[in-house]
Amino acid sequence: MSMEVVVFACQQAVPEPEAVKSLWRGGEVRLRVLPEPCSSKMEAFQLLRTLATPVDLVWVIGCEEQLCRYNEGSHRAGGRMAYTKKYLAEIGLEPARVGRSVLIPSDESALAAIVAEINDRVQALGASPLRRAPGAAARRSAK
Amino acid sequence: MPAKYHIHVRSVPPRFSPLAKSTIIDWAEGCLRCARCVKEQCPVDAYRKRGFDRTQFVDTIDELCRDCYRCVQGCPRELIFKASNPQYSRIGNEYWTPEILAATWYQAETGKIPVSGAGYGGPFAGPGFDSIWTDMSEIVRPTRDGIHGREYISTSVDVGRKPMFLTFDSNGELTWPSPPLLELPLPILLAAPSLGANPGNIREIINHAAHELGTLAIVARERLTAIPEKTASLVMPSYTAGSLDAKDPLLSQVRIIEVLDHPGVLEQLEAVKKRHPELIISVKAPADGRVVDRVAELTAAGAEAIHIYASEEARGLGELQETHLKDLIRRCHLKLVENKLRDTVTLLVSGGIALAEHVAKAIICGADAIIADLPLLLALECRLCRQCAEGGKCPVEIDTLTVRRGAQRMVNLVGAWNNQLLEIMGAMGMREVRRLRGEVGRAMFIEDLEKEIFAPLFANREGELTKREPT
Numbered sequence: 039m040s041m042e043v044v045v046f047a048c049q050q051a052v053p054e055p056e057a058v059k060s061l062w063r064g065g066e067v068r069l070r071v072l073p074e075p076c077s078s079k080m081e082a083f084q085l086l087r088t089l090a091t092p093v094d095l096v097w098v099i100g101c102e103e104q105l106c107r108y109n110e111g112s113h114r115a116g117g118r119m120a121y122t123k124k125y126l127a128e129i130g131l132e133p134a135r136v137g138r139s140v141l142i143p144s145d146e147s148a149l150a151a152i153v154a155e156i157n158d159r160v161q162a163l164g165a166s167p168l169r170r171a172p173g174a175a176a177r178r179s180a181k
Numbered sequence: 182m183p184a185k186y187h188i189h190v191r192s193v194p195p196r197f198s199p200l201a202k203s204t205i206i207d208w209a210e211g212c213l214r215c216a217r218c219v220k221e222q223c224p225v226d227a228y229r230k231r232g233f234d235r236t237q238f239v240d241t242i243d244e245l246c247r248d249c250y251r252c253v254q255g256c257p258r259e260l261i262f263k264a265s266n267p268q269y270s271r272i273g274n275e276y277w278t279p280e281i282l283a284a285t286w287y288q289a290e291t292g293k294i295p296v297s298g299a300g301y302g303g304p305f306a307g308p309g310f311d312s313i314w315t316d317m318s319e320i321v322r323p324t325r326d327g328i329h330g331r332e333y334i335s336t337s338v339d340v341g342r343k344p345m346f347l348t349f350d351s352n353g354e355l356t357w358p359s360p361p362l363l364e365l366p367l368p369i370l371l372a373a374p375s376l377g378a379n380p381g382n383i384r385e386i387i388n389h390a391a392h393e394l395g396t397l398a399i400v401a402r403e404r405l406t407a408i409p410e411k412t413a414s415l416v417m418p419s420y421t422a423g424s425l426d427a428k429d430p431l432l433s434q435v436r437i438i439e440v441l442d443h444p445g446v447l448e449q450l451e452a453v454k455k456r457h458p459e460l461i462i463s464v465k466a467p468a469d470g471r472v473v474d475r476v477a478e479l480t481a482a483g484a485e486a487i488h489i490y491a492s493e494e495a496r497g498l499g500e501l502q503e504t505h506l507k508d509l510i511r512r513c514h515l516k517l518v519e520n521k522l523r524d525t526v527t528l529l530v531s532g533g534i535a536l537a538e539h540v541a542k543a544i545i546c547g548a549d550a551i552i553a554d555l556p557l558l559l560a561l562e563c564r565l566c567r568q569c570a571e572g573g574k575c576p577v578e579i580d581t582l583t584v585r586r587g588a589q590r591m592v593n594l595v596g597a598w599n600n601q602l603l604e605i606m607g608a609m610g611m612r613e614v615r616r617l618r619g620e621v622g623r624a625m626f627i628e629d630l631e632k633e634i635f636a637p638l639f640a641n642r643e644g645e646l647t648k649r650e651p652t
Contacts, residue, residue: 044238049267072238073271075264079206084240087233108262114208 041094042068043160048077048112050143051101057146058099061153067094067160077101077138078111082122085136089126092168095160098138099152105142112140134163185333186366188394188596190292193589195562197577198234199286201243202279204266211258219255228252237576239268272564276494281535282559285594289560292593294537294601309495309505309533312627313542319610334603336614338368338550340397340437340527341461342485360485361459363436365396367599368550368614369540370417371591372399372531374558378569379580380404386584387557390591391415399439399552408434419465425449427456439463439488442475447482463488463529468509469499476513476528477520486527489513489548493555495533506533507546514547514619523547523619537601547619553595560594561587 043064047055055071062069074080077100088096098115106112115138123133137159141148212218220228224247231242243266252261273282284295306312341362348356371391377383384400391398392412402418413434422443432438432453440446442464450462463486466475476487491497495506510530517523530543531552543551559565562577569575579587606614609623617623 046238055271070238073267075204075267076206078208079204079264081207081209081240084233084238087235088238091235091238108206110208111206114210117210 040066040068041160041165042070043095043097043156044088044093045069045071045097045099045156046074046077046080047071047099048101049073049075050105050107051077051099051141052149053144057149058153061150062157063154064157064160067157076106076108076111077115078106078108078118080115080118082118082125085118085122086125089131089135089166090168092166094135094166094169095156095163096136097156098136099149100138100140102140102142131167132163134159135166186336186395188292188367188592188599190593190596191589192291193289193586193593195286195290196582197236197562198239198241198244199283199562200269200272200279200564201246201266202269202283203246203248203263204243205240205246205252206262206264207242208260208262211260213258215257219252219261222255223252224249272566274565276533277535277555277559277565282564284536285556285559286562288597289562289590289594292596294597294604306627310507310536310539310542313507313545314625314627315538315541315545315605315609316623316625317608320608332612334606334612334614336367336599336602338365338527338615339363340365340463340486340529340550342483342527343525345525358458361436361461363397363461365550367394367396367595368544368548368602369394369595369598370397370399370529370550370552371557371595372419372552372554373401373404374554376555376565376567376570377558377561377563377579378575382580382582382584383558383561383587386561386582386587386591388412388416389584389588390557390595393588393592394595396595397437402429402431402438405431410434417463422446425453427453432457432460435460437461437463437486439465439486442466442479447479447484450484461485463527465490467499468492468497468501468506468532470497470501472497472501472509473512473516477516477522480517480522480526481520484526486529488529488531488552490552491530491532493533495535495539506530507542510543510546510548511621518619537598538605540598541602541605541617542624544614544617545620545624549615549618553598556594557591560590562590 045058052058055073058071059069077098080098085096098119100112100115103112119138122136126133126135139152141152225245227242227245230245231240234241253263269279272279287295339362342360350356371387373384373387384404388398392415397415397417399417399419402420405418408416414436416435417437417439418431418435420438420440422441425440440462446464453462464479464484465488466472468489468491472489479487491506496502497504497509527549529550529552530548531554534543534551534553535556540551561579561582563579564577566576606617611617
C-alpha cells in the first residue's frame with residue numbers, strides 16, 4: 039500500500055492547485071490537492087478524520103495572516119492546527135502527521151519549498167500507524 | 182392511436198456526494214454560546230446532520246445546505262460565512278461548465294427537470310445554442326401541455342432514406358420495394374463517449390439504457406464481439422473508414438450501421454446494400470470545411486442517413502473551429518432544401534449536445550435527431566477530470582459501477598431531456614418533433630435580431646457624423 043498525502047490549499051494562496059502536483063517529487067507517494075476558499079474552512083474534526091481514513095500526512099497551505107482575505111481566517115487556521123496537534127499528542131499519535139504552511143499568494147519559490155517540506159516530512163514519518171491498526175483494511179475499502 | 186411513449190424514471194442516488202456550489206466557513210472559535218444558537222435553527226438541520234465524506238475528504242454540510250443564509254445572517258458574532266466552493270468551480274471546462282455538470286447529475290439522479298428557483302439572474306443570450314430563443318407563444322394552452330397534456334405530442338423520428346414519390350403498377354402494387362426505415366421513439370441516440378474508466382462497462386451500460394429507451398446505441402465495430410439477439414436491433418455498429426466488409430456476419434444481425442466517410446464510401450455502401458438490402462447505412466462525416474458540399478453530394482448519391490460530428494465544444498473541425506454546430510446544421514439543412522432533397526435523408530448530429538434545450542435547438546436548425554455521448558458519462562457522476570485518459574484512477578470509480586445502476590441513471594437523464602423537449606414543443610404548440618425540424622420560424626436568433634433591430638439604429642447614414650465624432 040503506497041503512502042498518501044492530502045493537501046488542503048487556500049485558493050488565494052495557491053491559485054493553481056495543479057502547480058503543487060507539478061512540483062511534487064514524492065515518487066510512489068500519492069498526493070491529493072483540494073482547493074478551499076480559505077485555510078480556515080478546515081476544522082479540527084475534518085483534519086483528524088482525514089488523517090483517520092487513513093492518510094499518512096495532512097497539510098494545510100494558507101496565506102500570511104496579514105494577507106488573509108477573511109482577515110482572521112489564517113490566524114484561526116493556525117489556532118486549529120495547534121489544537122489538532124495537541125489532540126494527536128494526547129491520543130498517542132505523531133503530531134507531525136498534520137502540518138501547516140503559509141505563503142504570500144502566488145509566491146512560486148515559497149510554494150516549491152513547502153512542497154519539498156511536505157515530501158521530506160512524509161518520507162521521514164513513513165506510513166501512518168493507523169494503516170496497521172485493527173479495522174484499517176475495512177476503513178480503506180470503505181473509502 | 183399508438184400507446185403513449187413513456188420513459189420510466191426512478192431515483193438513483195449518487196454514490197459520491199456531488200460537489201456543492203458554495204461552502205460554509207464556520208469559525209466556531211469565539212462563539213458566544215447563545216442560548217438559542219443559529220445552528221439549531223437551521224431549517225434542514227444541516228449542522229446536526231453534517232458528517233464527513235471519507236472518499237472526498239469533505240464536510241457533508243455543504244451538500245445538505247440549501248443556501249437560505251439564515252445562519253450567516255443570524256449569528257451575532259458573524260462567525261459563519263458562505264463562500265464559492267473552488268472544488269466546484271474547477272470541474273469541467275469553459276464549455277462543459279460546473280452548472281451543466283451539476284444539472285446533468287441532478288437529472289440522472291431524479292429523472293426530473295431541473296428547476297433553478299424563483300428569478301433568473303443570468304444573461305438572456307450568449308454564444309452558440311444560447312443565441313437561439315425558442316417560441317413560447319402557446320405556453321398557456323393547456324391542451325398542449327407537454328408532459329401531462331391531453332393531446333399526445335409525438336417525439337418519434339424516422340431514420341433512413343425516404344422516397345420523394347411512389348410508383349404503382351396496373352395492379353396497384355408498388356413497382357419497387359420501399360427502402361428500409363427505422364422509427365425511433367425519441368430523437369436521441371446514445372453513443373459511447375471517447376472518455377471513461379472501464380470503457381467496456383460503459384458500453385454495456387449504454388446498450389442497456391438504449392434497450393430500455395427503445396433507441397439506438399452506437400458502438401465501435403471493433404469493440405463488438407457477440408450481441409444478444411434481444412438487443413441486436415437497437416445496436417448501431419460504427420465502422421472506421423475501409424473496415425466495412427460486406428461479409429461481416431454482424432450485418433445480418435443489426436438493422437442499421439454507420440461508416441466513417443472516405444473517398445470510396447459510396448462504392449462500399451453499394452456493395453453492402455447489394456448483399457443486405459434491408460440494412461440502413463449512415464455515413465459519419467466530419468463537420469469540417471467540406472461538410473456542406475459533402476452532405477449534398479452524399480444525399481444526391483442516395484445516402485440514407487448522415488451523421489455530422491463536431492467537436493466536444495459544439496464547434497466545427499479543421500478550418501471551421503470557430504463555427505458553431507448550430508450554424509453548420511443550418512447550412513447543411515438549407516443546402517439540402519435548396520437541392521430539393523431535404524426530406525430524403527436523415528441528418529444526425531453529435532458533439533457538444535450538453536443540455537435538453539440543445540436537442541430542440543439542433544432540431545430547429547435542421548437535424549432530425551441528435552447523438553448524446555459525453556452527457557451519458559456525466560450521468561454516471563463523471564467530473565470530466567480526464568484522469569482516465571491519462572491512465573489515472575477515476576475519482577468517482579465509474580469502473581466499478583454496476584450496469585443496472587448506470588443504465589437507470591442514463592434512462593433518468595434521457596427521461597428528463599425528453600420531458601423538456603415535450604415542454605418546449607408544448608409551448609410552441611407543436612405535436613410532432615418531425616415537424617420541428619428546420620422550423621426556424623419557431624425560434625429567434627440573436628444574430629438576426631441584432632441585424633434587424635439594432636443595426637439600423639446604430640448604423641451611420643452615408644456622410645453623417647455620429648455624436649461621438651468631433652465636429
